[in-house]
Amino acid sequence: MLKIKNLHANVEGKEILKGINLEIKAGEVHAIMGPNGSGKSTLASVIAGKEEYEQTEGEIILENEEISELEADERARKGVFLSFQYPVEIPGVSVTNFIKTAINETRKAQGLEEMPAKDMLKKIKEKSELLEIKRGFLSRSLNEGFSGGEKKRNEIFQMAMLEPKFAMLDETDSGLDIDALRIVSNGVNKLKTKDNAVMVITHYQRLLNYIVPDFVHVLMDGKIVKSGGKELAHKLEEHGYDWIKEEMKMA
């Protein structure tokens, strides 16, 4: 599904990603963990195509296509999705209008007609029920005044609507209360198929009890320094990152 080879990226002239290699196959869930400031969100943004983040080296291959040169919107229309750690507030645009525009622009690019209003409504209803989102919520301005948890839930609602091939969830668990965490994780699991893939960025093992990863990677100082199965997350939860640093020194 997604192959990343020797990815380097600069932010404001400073190198943040220092050679990342990662392969995520269809049907898999990968978790990325790592200390604050290690470059997790940067990695997700670079994959999503954020322009200010300059990719200086390496390749990003989505289903056999190198997408490094594509604009963010083109990547999105090819099935890349990022659930933001900090979703932007956009006053004046309602959630519904926003999601309609996103879906119809994607269809337009694929040479399809706009989605009939009836189908759109049905889909919105179905997906908002999946995430237990109240009706009135969807007519509010996008993220404006949303609580932290509401923002995250709204991100996953958008994911449900857009049905991406490759979804990155950047700290989607932060800000969610216990019930919301269960609802949102359940939503993500329901969307999961053998044909798509998910990359979850998180600090806590708790989320991974719900969204169970096939692989866990540790990102430190712009590099993946350790990979393992889901038990690695337990170990990190218990012991933190110091032991990895020690291991690295030894090597």
Add this chain to the structure above:
Amino acid sequence: MNELRFMDLKDKLISSFYAYEDHLQVTDQVHDVKVQAIKDFETLGFPKKKEEAWKYTSLNKLLKQDYNLFAQVEDALDYKEVKKYFIHEIDTYTIVFVDGVYASQLSSTTHDKIDACLMSSAMEKDKYADLLEKYFNKIAPKSGLNALNTAFARQGAFINIPKNTVADKPIQIINFSTGKENNLMIQPRNLIVVGENAQVEIIERHQSLTENPVFTNSVTEIFVDKRGMLDFYKIQNDTHHASLIDNTFIKQMAETHCSVHTFSLGGALTRNNLEFYQKGEHSNSILKGVTLIEGKQHVDHNTLVHHTQPNCESHQDYKGIYDEKSVGVFNGKVLVEKIAQKINAYQSNNNILAHDDATINSKPQLEIFADDVACSHGCTIGQLDEEALFYLKSRGIPAKEARALLTYAFANNVLESVKIGAIKKRINKLIANKLNVNLGFDL
């Protein structure tokens, strides 16, 4: 050199007035007013750049041209061709002028419960003599441009909403120019009287149908009596060859509500002199605008709210999006007299420069002589938010559409307060056309 050219047009106007004053076909009484006006214009002249209120807007280019002052329209316009300029989705009264001359076949006037008709016919009828005496040329302050309009105005809309009457439909005033007469100067003159506890909604548009330059110097005087309500919508979406100076003056009495929305989406040079005079307690003035221009277009909002009575409010909210080499000016003056205590005056002017070459000059002017007032003003100049653009693009929305969406969002709160759905829809459409997008929904 320029000064000399200025003199040329000014002199030409003055001598034309005397040579053609019989074209004006007015009563003796009005004739006297006009003669006085041309004398005033002779003294006051056109605004000069050194005047503070004209610092950022130069009429130089406009005044260098020669204009035909007394156009004669030969062929009637076909409604089918100009229908798109009307808010035709709803039932309205229409008062339409072509090259400054009344176009009866495009108009639908009334004298039934309200008067929505022509200035010329109002001036002929005795029953309006009283109203004209009281308000015509009494609300507009003395200025060169107003005097020029008074001298030359041949036609305009006369609207009179009697006491306790709610106008049953909105009224549209549309001025077309056909350019059959090369360069054209038109000076419409409107008078609107809203009686005690009466209500009306008015839509105004100036539309050129030609590539030839058109220079419109329009004056609208409005009087709103106690507890009256006025909602005025100005749609300015003219060609790159048409320039407009819109002078609108509103005198409002106690407990009145008056709002003016100005949508400036096109025109060569557009200057809005919009002035509110509050003459009674508990009155409310609302001034809102969206400016969205590109190319070398120039839009200037010069507003005044004069608070002369206590316990009143005014709200100004102007949004501007400037692309390419366009220029915006906002000069908002709020004047609070000493006796006008407990005033709540709010002014905000937010701008987006969508291009490095675009300019905005924003200048709030608060002159407050009362001590117990709440006045606030805020001005921002910025770009479209890059983070927000990335967010939208990351959902598959292309850059152009993402920009459009943010532009809509930016202008949204001004549109929200438009009470007529058909106008909201129209403005949405005009903005979408300008931004070359089809978002498939209205905000």
